[in-house]
Amino acid sequence: MFVRNAWYVAAWAHEITRAPLARAILGEDVVLYRRDDGVAAALEDRCCHRHLPLSFGTVVGDNLRCGYHGFSFDASGACVDIPGQKQIPPQARVKSFPVVERWKWIWIFMGDPALADPAKIPDLWWADHPEWKLSRPAMVPLNCDYRLIADNVLDATHLAFVHATSIGGGGLTEVEPLVEVDDNCVRVSRWVLNQPPPPMYKKAGGFDANADRWAFVEFKPPFVSVNFAGCVDVGFGGPDGDLKASKRRVELVAISLPTPATATSCNYFFGFARAFAHDDPEVDRMFGEVMVDVFREDFVILEAQQKSMTARPDAPQVGTVNDRASFLARRMVDRLIEAERAS
Ligand code: FES
Ligand SMILES: [Fe+2]
Numbered sequence: 001m002f003v004r005n006a007w008y009v010a011a012w013a014h015e016i017t018r019a020p021l022a023r024a025i026l027g028e029d030v031v032l033y034r035r036d037d038g039v040a041a042a043l044e045d046r047c048c049h050r051h052l053p054l055s056f057g058t059v060v061g062d063n064l065r066c067g068y069h070g071f072s073f074d075a076s077g078a079c080v081d082i083p084g085q086k087q088i089p090p091q092a093r094v095k096s097f098p099v100v101e102r103w104k105w106i107w108i109f110m111g112d113p114a115l116a117d118p119a120k121i122p123d124l125w126w127a128d129h130p131e132w133k134l135s136r137p138a139m140v141p142l143n144c145d146y147r148l149i150a151d152n153v154l155d156a157t158h159l160a161f162v163h164a165t166s167i168g169g170g171g172l173t174e175v176e177p178l179v180e181v182d183d184n185c186v187r188v189s190r191w192v193l194n195q196p197p198p199p200m201y202k203k204a205g206g207f208d209a210n211a212d213r214w215a216f217v218e219f220k221p222p223f224v225s226v227n228f229a230g231c232v233d234v235g236f237g238g239p240d241g242d243l244k245a246s247k248r249r250v251e252l253v254a255i256s257l258p259t260p261a262t263a264t265s266c267n268y269f270f271g272f273a274r275a276f277a278h279d280d281p282e283v284d285r286m287f288g289e290v291m292v293d294v295f296r297e298d299f300v301i302l303e304a305q306q307k308s309m310t311a312r313p314d315a316p317q318v319g320t321v322n323d324r325a326s327f328l329a330r331r332m333v334d335r336l337i338e339a340e341r342a343s
Contacts, residue, residue: 001263002026003222003336004111007121008259009269010099011106012139016040020064022055024261026110030097031055035062040106041075044095048079054094103127104134105257105269111340122224126253126273135272135287142299144306146223146258146266147330152298153225153256154188154217154325162301166294167229171195172215179325186219186332188325191238197231197250200294204277204286205231205250212237219325221332227254251275252287264306270295 010025011032020033022045029045031054045053047066056067063072063080072081077096079088098109098116103124109116126132142149152158156177159168171192180187196202197211205211213231220226231237232246243249257269272291277283309315319327 001337002110002260003333003340005109005115005340006111006222006336007100007107007109007116007118008223009105009257009267010042010108010259012136012269013040013101013104013106015139016106018059020055020057020059022053023267024265025108025267026260027262028110029053030108031064032099032106033059033064035059035075037062039075040099040101042097042099042106042108043073043075043077044097046094047071048092048094104136104271122220124224124226124255127255127271129273132253132273132275133278135274135284135291137270137272137288137292137295140268140270140295140299141261141265142258142268142302143265144302145264145309146260147333148302148305149256149258149266149268150219150223150225150329151323151326152302153227154186154219154329155322156188156190156215156217157322158298158301162297163294166200166290166297167198172213177322177325179328181328181332184220184332186325186329187216189216190214193237194234200286200290201231201250204283205248207231207233207248207250210234211248212241217325219329219332221329221336223258223260225256227256228252229254249276254291264310 016032016034018034020031023030030042031045032042034040045055047054049069049071052066052068054064054066057065063074065072070083071079073094074080077094079092082088098113100107100118102121104127107121127134157173160173175190175192177188177190192213194210197207211231212234216228218226230251232243232249236242236246253273255271258266260266272287
């Protein structure tokens with residue numbers, strides 16, 4: 001049901017401390033904590049003794065001690081202490097998962113640990129780069145299939161209806177997108193030239209007239225979507241435009257990482273990186289709060305959609321040309337799942 005041999009986001013790096021954190025990931029219960037040296041660790045959240053979740057326990061040194069009868073487990077999942085007993089049976093252990101801290105997130109590999117190559121962690125460098133400032137909203141748990149989020153992000157026609165008063169408008173939906181696919185990416189690009197900028201960009205960039213606007217999305221399976229969006233003065237946009245030469249420029253990257261918790265729920269990690277007005281508290285508020293409100297407009301839709309789908313899972317859906325990108329994205333994910341099954 002999920003691609004397992006891939007890195008997913010388990011948590012924001014700042015969420016993982018010396019206090020154990022419980023989180024469902026790909027249908028499994030996981031507990032995360034930091035060892036004495038600050039390195040993050042992830043174990044199955046179920047003690048091998050009487051199955052109390054280890055997240056009820058306490059971190060002592062590098063180990064996690066169960067909150068019931070005090071078994072201690074090291075970061076590899078091996079039991080290293082049983083109170084009142086000298087012998088530790090070899091089967092006294094819990095599963096451990098490879099974790100890597102990168103781009104301000106803790107990445108976890110839920111599949112075959114032998115395939116956990118950190119070089120395969122998606123490159124999201126904007127999240128941790130001096131020229132870009134990341135606004136860091138909290139993680140949002142959502143009651144929907146994680147794939148509904150890529151569907152949403154890849155189909156910008158919803159902007160005109162769901163986000164009419166924030167980032168919608170300005171003729172975005174009238175422009176037919178360019179959809180491209182390669183081995184590991186679905187890319188959707190739209191340029192909207194010489195149109196009124198949407199209300200939020202107008203305010204953030206001080207636009208007083210029409211603007212050239214872009215909206216690109218890249219999806220990389222199984223779960224990463226990155227939106228590249230912004231606008232510049234008329235004449236500086238378009239595929240051959242010189243964005244940096246424009247007097248006004250709003251340029252942002254929205255990173256969207258919905259890690260599946262179960263088949264119908266996910267933990268949604270997202271953030272906005274921007275390459276302008278780093279020191280402007282009003283712009284900080286715009287990306288830390290106003291944009292989060294824009295995303296909330298989607299959350300209502302996604303959860304209602306899931307409820308309706310769960311009620312009638314076999315009800316037919318009608319496809320349109322605008323569904324092409326999400327269709328291709330889903331097919332990419334399905335192929336990876338099939339390949340894992342076959343091996
Ligand atoms: S349930 Fe964990 S030590 Fe008994
Ligand atoms: Fe949206």
